[in-house]
Structures are given as structure tokens and as C-alpha cells.
Amino acid sequence: MARRAASLLSHWSSRVFSVELDGAPTYFAVREKRRGEDAPRVFDAVRRGDRCFSVLVWSSDRVRSARFHAQLKDRLLGRLPAGCRLSPMSSFLPNVRDSLIKGYFLKADSPSSSPTERLLRDFSQRDPLLVCSYLNPDNDQVWTQQLWPDADRDGTPRVLYVVPSEAPQEHPSTLNLINSDVFYSFEEAQAVLKQCGDIIPEAASVLELLPSRAEARSEPDFPVIVVEGLDATGKTTLTQALRDALGAALLPSPPRCLSPWRARFDQEPPLIRRAFYALGNYITAENMRQEATKAPVIVDRYWHSTAAYAIGTALSGPPSSLPAEGSEVYRWPGDLLQPSLVVVLTLDGEERKRRLRNRAQGETEEEQQLDHNHLFRLRVEEAYHRIRGPACVTVDAGPSADQVLQQVLLLIRDKCQL
Ligand SMILES: Nc1ncnc2c1ncn2[C@@H]1O[C@H](COP(=O)(O)OP(=O)(O)OP(=O)(O)O)[C@@H](O)[C@H]1O
Ligand SMILES: Nc1ccn([C@@H]2O[C@H](COP(=O)(O)O)[C@@H](O)[C@H]2O)c(=O)n1
Numbered sequence: 001m002a003r004r005a006a007s008l009l010s011h012w013s014s015r016v017f018s019v020e021l022d023g024a025p026t027y028f029a030v031r032e033k034r035r036g037e038d039a040p041r042v043f044d045a046v047r048r049g050d051r052c053f054s055v056l057v058w059s060s061d062r063v064r065s066a067r068f069h070a071q072l073k074d075r076l077l078g079r080l081p082a083g084c085r086l087s088p089m090s091s092f093l094p095n096v097r098d099s100l101i102k103g104y105f106l107k108a109d110s111p112s113s114s115p116t117e118r119l120l121r122d123f124s125q126r127d128p129l130l131v132c133s134y135l136n137p138d139n140d141q142v143w144t145q146q147l148w149p150d151a152d153r154d155g156t157p158r159v160l161y162v163v164p165s166e167a168p169q170e171h172p173s174t175l176n177l178i179n180s181d182v183f184y185s186f187e188e189a190q191a192v193l194k195q196c197g198d199i200i201p202e203a204a205s206v207l208e209l210l211p212s213r214a215e216a217r218s219e220p221d222f223p224v225i226v227v228e229g230l231d232a233t234g235k236t237t238l239t240q241a242l243r244d245a246l247g248a249a250l251l252p253s254p255p256r257c258l259s260p261w262r263a264r265f266d267q268e269p270p271l272i273r274r275a276f277y278a279l280g281n282y283i284t285a286e287n288m289r290q291e292a293t294k295a296p297v298i299v300d301r302y303w304h305s306t307a308a309y310a311i312g313t314a315l316s317g318p319p320s321s322l323p324a325e326g327s328e329v330y331r332w333p334g335d336l337l338q339p340s341l342v343v344v345l346t347l348d349g350e351e352r353k354r355r356l357r358n359r360a361q362g363e364t365e366e367e368q369q370l371d372h373n374h375l376f377r378l379r380v381e382e383a384y385h386r387i388r389g390p391a392c393v394t395v396d397a398g399p400s401a402d403q404v405l406q407q408v409l410l411l412i413r414d415k416c417q418l
Contacts, residue, residue: 008058008101008130011093012147016165017054018172019105020088021045027167030145030160042143042164043134051113052134053120054089054145056103059128062180062271063195068128069102070269076104081115084108092172100176103129124148134162171321173314177329181270181310183278184333186214192275202264206276209257214282214335220292223416224337226302227408228384229345230377232356234397234404238345239300241405246298246418249291253301254280274310281306285337296418303332304342304387312380319375319382332389340416343408344384345397349377 013032018025021043028042046052057072059065076086085107093099108116117133124131131148143162173181183189190210196203225242227235243250254262258280265276281303291297311329315321323329332338347355384392393411397404412418 027165029165053106066269066271181314189275189278222292223340224297226339226342233345248296308383311383342392344392
């Protein structure tokens with residue numbers, strides 16, 4: 001832990017900081033203070049005289065970091081004085097994988113900054129937090145950053161100038177996607193659940209259900225067809241019709257054996273939640289293999305869902321903020337059985353909402369987000385289309401259920417010689 005902290009601080013001046021002020025990111029860096037220098041204006045949304053702080057979560061224990069970050073907003077909001085504004089913040093080393101740390105930027109009105117300061121000093125001594133205070137003492141052009149506890153052991157406060165920085169080419173969250181949001185091997189996902197054992201007792205039950213190891217191995221005897229798509233695009237309707245039309249086995253994903261634990265893991269931060277869903281795919285792969293010795297297999301969601309939802313959630317903004325097509329984040333895990341065909345159902349947004357209203361079932365939090373956040377929906381859809389090995393085939397789910405079925409049967413006959 002001490003070594004990671006030292007390395008974090010020794011690269012501090014190479015870091016870029018991103019604060020979401022009024023919904024748009026402001027990027028800045030810090031460097032040694034030079035007296036009398038006029039640094040350019042950085043915090044446009046911050047008034048002269050405001051007192052600001054940043055609180056970043058850091059710990060060498062990634063499970064602890066993830067859970068602490070997930071609770072941090074509520075903990076801060078529960079104890080900070082009224083009038084203190086919180087904005088999401090992160091810090092990263094440009095182009096350095098896994099260098100992203102996350103937290104919040106706090107703006108306190110000057111009269112109430114002392115209680116905030118006391119609270120944050122208290123937090124920084126007890127919790128895996130790195131707190132900085134920001135001042136514009138001279139005029140409203142020059143901002144400085146001071147690290148707590150003071151980095152220089154001789155007691156001299158480490159004061160750095162805040163200077164604007166260019167927006168990175170890739171969304172900063174891309175740096176930590178691999179093996180934190182999307183897992184590309186059984187071992188990597190399993191390692192997260194093993195690490196959770198002492199804080200989430202249910203993790204042991206999930207680990208017991210897993211195959212002893214995973215490998216993609218040879219092609220199944222009968223074709224395996226996966227149906228993907230956002231909620232209410234018609235996956236259940238189509239997969240049931242395909243099962244009946246082809247005399248196939250129908251497998252849900254996540255697999256039924258994980259149902260008792262799903263709600264529990266849905267409450268966890270992305271690192272743990274995504275590892276749970278990733279492992280579900282390896283159980284589904286074993287079930288596919290067994291069923292495909294007897295008949296064709298239809299699967300409702302699989303790896304495309306796991307990866308596309310994870311990528312769409314980790315990033316923000318329009319689909320152009322996603323890693324470019326061909327990026328390694330869209331690759332298929334080398335040890336996960338590949339289906340013969342993946343069909344993604346797409347549906348006009350208004351028609352999808354109409355079907356959701358008609359169905360009037362309870363929505364999960366992520367489904368509600370899909371509804372409320374148009375950009376999130378676009379990111380997930382775009383990520384679906386960028387995933388490779390196998391790539392998905394898009395089918396318009398707008399026509400009647402029977403027309404969609406006929407269209408997919410044609411595809412299956414063409415691609416799987418069924
Ligand atoms: N082609 C279609 N035309 C009109 N309505 C449809 C069609 N396909 C499905 N529906 C209806 O739309 C609603 C959503 O369909 P369905 O439950 O099959 O979607 P889903 O993708 O499985 O959803 P979820 O992922 O949320 O479980 C249902 O009420 C269903 O009857
Ligand atoms: N293989 C899978 C299957 C599902 N998910 C996640 O589940 C949510 C959608 O599932 P529904 O049962 O509501 O259709 C969504 O959050 C997916 O991320 C998954 O990750 N992998």
C-alpha cells in the first residue's frame with residue numbers, strides 16, 4: 001500500500017485531472033509553483049473566493065477501492081454541510097493502463113469551508129482517500145492545489161499550480177476497462193470473486209458453481225445461436241419461437257443456477273458485478289456444450305451483453321466517446337466458447353418504449369437508465385456492433401413477431417446450414 005502511494009505521488013505532476021462541472025469535463029494538470037506567474041483560468045464554474053477540495057479513492061486492494069468509491073458519494077453527502085456541491089472527478093496518467101483513480105470534487109462556499117475541511121482531514125486519516133485542497137488566494141486567475149497529508153515529510157506543504165490540460169484522445173475510463181469492467185478470461189473474473197470472499201459471503205456459493213477451468217475447445221456438434229438486444233426488443237419472444245421451430249434447447253443467461261445470487265451482485269460496484277456476469281457466461285458455455293450434443297441451442301444473451309453493457313456504463317457521452325472500432329476491448333475472451341451465430345435485435349426507441357409500457361413489468365435499475373439515458377442506450381448498441389469473434393448480425397425487430405422469426409430462421413439456415 002505504501003509503495004503504491006509513493007508511486008502515485010511521485011508521478012503526481014504527470015497526472016491529468018478531470019472534473020465534471022455542469023455536465024462537461026474540465027481537464028487540468030498540476031506543476032511546481034512559480035511565484036508571480038499568472039496561470040490561465042481553469043475552473044470557470046467556480047466563483048472567486050470559493051473553497052474547493054478533491055477526494056480521490058486509492059488503495060492497492062481493488063475490491064476495497066471499488067466498494068469504497070461506490071459508498072463515497074452517500075457518505076460525503078450525509079456529512080457535508082449544506083451548500084457543498086459534489087462533482088464526479090478522476091485522475092489518470094495519459095496512455096497508462098490502470099492509472100485511473102476516481103472520486104469527487106467538492107465546492108464549499110467560503111463561510112462553510114471549515115467544517116468541510118475538518119471532515120475531510122478526518123476522512124483522509126482513516127480512509128483510503130487522497131484529499132487535495134484548492135485555493136485561488138491571489139486573484140481569480142491563479143489556482144493552486146495542496147495535497148493532504150502534506151507530501152513533503154519535512155512539513156513543507158506541497159503546493160502545485162493548477163494549469164489547463166488538453167482533453168485526452170480516448171475517454172479516461174478506457175484506461176481501466178480491461179479486467180475492471182470487462183474480463184477476458186475465466187481466471188481474471190474468478191480472481192475478483194475470490195478476493196471478495198471475506199466481505200461478500202455469497203461469493204463462495206457462486207465460486208462453487210463454476211467449472212473447474214475454462215477453455216474454448218472444439219466446435220459443438222449442433223449450432224449454438226445467441227439472441228442479443230436491449231430490453232424489450234423481443235428476445236424472449238424470439239428465443240421461445242426459435243426453440244419451438246427448431247426443436248432446440250433454450251438457455252437463459254445468466255444461467256438459472258445463479259438466480260439466487262443475482263440481486264445481491266447487482267448491488268455491487270461494476271468490478272464485482274461484471275465479474276459475476278462474466279462468470280455466468282462460463283457456466284452457460286458448459287450448458288451449451290452439453291445441450292449441443294443433442295440438438296441446436298438457443299441462448300438469450302451471452303458475452304455481447306456482458307461486454308456491451310459494461311463498456312456502455314463505464315463510459316459517458318455520445319457513442320463517439322467509445323474506444324475506436326478494432327480496439328482490444330471488443331475482443332472475445334480466448335477461453336470462452338464461441339456461438340455459431342449471434343443475432344442482435346434492434347428496435348426504434350419509441351417502439352421499444354411502447355412495448356415496455358405494454359409489458360409493464362418491473363424494470364431493473366440498468367433498464368431504467370436505458371430508458372432515461374438516450375446516450376447510454378446508443379453506447380450499448382454501438383458496443384454490440386463493435387464486438388468481434390463472432391461479430392453479431394443485426395435484425396430489425398420492428399416487424400411482427402412471426403416476420404422476425406422467419407427472418408432469423410433464414411439467417412440460421414444460411415449461416416449454420418440447419
Ligand atoms: N415483433 C414484435 N412485435 C410486437 N410486439 C412484440 C414483438 N416481439 C415482442 N413483442 C412484445 O414486446 C414486449 C417485450 O418483448 P420480450 O419480453 O420478448 O423482450 P425481451 O427482449 O426479452 O425483454 P427483456 O430483455 O427485458 O426480458 C412483450 O410484451 C412482447 O409480447
Ligand atoms: N450474459 C449476460 C446477461 C445479462 N447481463 C446483464 O444483465 C442485464 C440485463 O439482463 P435482463 O435479464 O434484464 O435481460 C444487463 O445489466 C446486463 O449487463 C450480462 O452482463 N451478461
